[in-house]
Amino acid sequence: MTKTMKALQLTGYGKLSAKLKFQDCLVPVYGEHDVLIKVKAAGINPIDYKMVKGYTRILRKIQFPATIGYDVAGVVQAVGAKVSRFKAGDEVFASVDYLRQGTIAEYAVALEGTLALKPSNLSFIEAASIPLVGLTSYQAFQLGQLKAGQKVLIHAGSGGVGTFAIQYAKALGAIVYTTTSTKNVEWVKHLGADRVFDYTAETYLDHLSEIDFVYDTVGKHYTSEAFQVLKQGGAVINLPGPFIDRQSQIELGLSPLLRPVFALLGMQIKPLIKKKKALYRFLLMDTNGNDLEQIARFIEAGKIKAVIDSVYKFEEAILALEKLKNGHAKGKIVITME
Numbered sequence: 569m570t571k572t573m574k575a576l577q578l579t580g581y582g583k584l585s586a587k588l589k590f591q592d593c594l595v596p597v598y599g600e601h602d603v604l605i606k607v608k609a610a611g612i613n614p615i616d617y618k619m620v621k622g623y624t625r626i627l628r629k630i631q632f633p634a635t636i637g638y639d640v641a642g643v644v645q646a647v648g649a650k651v652s653r654f655k656a657g658d659e660v661f662a663s664v665d666y667l668r669q670g671t672i673a674e675y676a677v678a679l680e681g682t683l684a685l686k687p688s689n690l691s692f693i694e695a696a697s698i699p700l701v702g703l704t705s706y707q708a709f710q711l712g713q714l715k716a717g718q719k720v721l722i723h724a725g726s727g728g729v730g731t732f733a734i735q736y737a738k739a740l741g742a743i744v745y746t747t748t749s750t751k752n753v754e755w756v757k758h759l760g761a762d763r764v765f766d767y768t769a770e771t772y773l774d775h776l777s778e779i780d781f782v783y784d785t786v787g788k789h790y791t792s793e794a795f796q797v798l799k800q801g802g803a804v805i806n807l808p809g810p811f812i813d814r815q816s817q818i819e820l821g822l823s824p825l826l827r828p829v830f831a832l833l834g835m836q837i838k839p840l841i842k843k844k845k846a847l848y849r850f851l852l853m854d855t856n857g858n859d860l861e862q863i864a865r866f867i868e869a870g871k872i873k874a875v876i877d878s879v880y881k882f883e884e885a886i887l888a889l890e891k892l893k894n895g896h897a898k899g900k901i902v903i904t905m906e
């Protein structure tokens with residue numbers, strides 16, 4: 569096998585166009601619990617451009633150059649000595665863990681425990697669009713204990729997370745409310761949302777109350793507003809921050825030195841949480857292959873479909889990230905390596 573490969577690498581923090589480079593580098597070394605994957609497609613997520621900007625420094629320090637990308641679908645090329653669930657030739661998908669990040673490349677390495685077999689009814693491009701947004705929503709709905717018949721408000725229903733979350737919430741039997749802009753309203757209804765609010769023309773605050781679960785995928789004003797529509801004892805699961813609750817700070821192993829920062833960021837939210845006796849949690853997706861297998865079952869049962877905004881060639885990956893950074897993708901953007 570060739571020892572070198574092409575990869576999109578981060579060479580330092582800064583602008584995408586300045587700090588991302590297409591480079592030849594060594595095929596990554598795989599350990600005894602790792603799987604080496606020949607990448608067919610890599611899905612991209614906001615964390616990829618946020619990482620270039622340096623916003624994720626608080627969670628993980630990067631040694632440059634570093635190949636970027638978390639989501640992958642491809643074919644197993646080789647497995648480590650202690651890998652038992654996968655073999656060469658298996659078609660797999662995953663969101664690789666933070667230490668093995670680097671999927672916008674010809675080869676990627678994933679810990680065995682993060683992988684699942686690719687759903688048989690999805691192409692590699694479709695499969696690469698699922699892992700990070702799917703795992704995030706699967707774990708968020710477990711954390712907030714979303715149940716059939718409950719009312720869930722999912723912000724940004726047209727985005728990568730939102731398009732998956734709407735379908736998954738409907739599959740669980742929930743009543744789904746969502747927000748998006750004018751151009752996407754009808755399209756998002758077709759994903760299954762019961763009521764779509766055009767955030768450029770109306771405010772959902774005038775229409776909603778007694779919501780069981782707010783899936784806060786945008787942050788900003790939506791985080792404090794969640795408590796205006798939430799029922800007593802409801803759940804708010806936040807993805808973009810900036811307020812990270814104490815429990816999540818501990819689970820993420822954040823330095824206690826950061827506590828005063830989060831105390832300040834939570835000043836507005838904490839009294840609202842208390843008043844509503846709500847569950848508020850910042851969630852950082854866990855790259856879990858078992859959860860991904862459960863998601864694959866929903867997909868194979870036809871309950872969740874991949875929603876693709878656009879597909880870019882490897883050489884166009886920086887353009888793809890620029891497009892995602894504009895914040896108006898309809899579903900997922902995927903890089904094809906074929």
Ligand SMILES: NC(=O)c1ccc[n+]([C@@H]2O[C@H](COP(=O)([O-])OP(=O)(O)OC[C@H]3O[C@@H](n4cnc5c(N)ncnc54)[C@H](OP(=O)(O)O)[C@@H]3O)[C@@H](O)[C@H]2O)c1
Nearest residue numbers: 614704724726727728729749807808851852853895896897
């Ligand atoms: N903590 C975690 O583990 C985790 C995991 C996944 C994602 N995230 C974070 O969650 C956020 C969403 O991720 P994503 O992949 O869904 O992003 P995305 O695909 O880039 O979201 C784009 C969508 O957001 C919609 N949008 C923009 N402004 C909006 C507003 N004010 N109200 C309603 N919708 C709005 C856009 O619709 P229009 O074009 O109609 O405006 C667009 O369809 C990101 O900040 C990401 O970093 C965190």
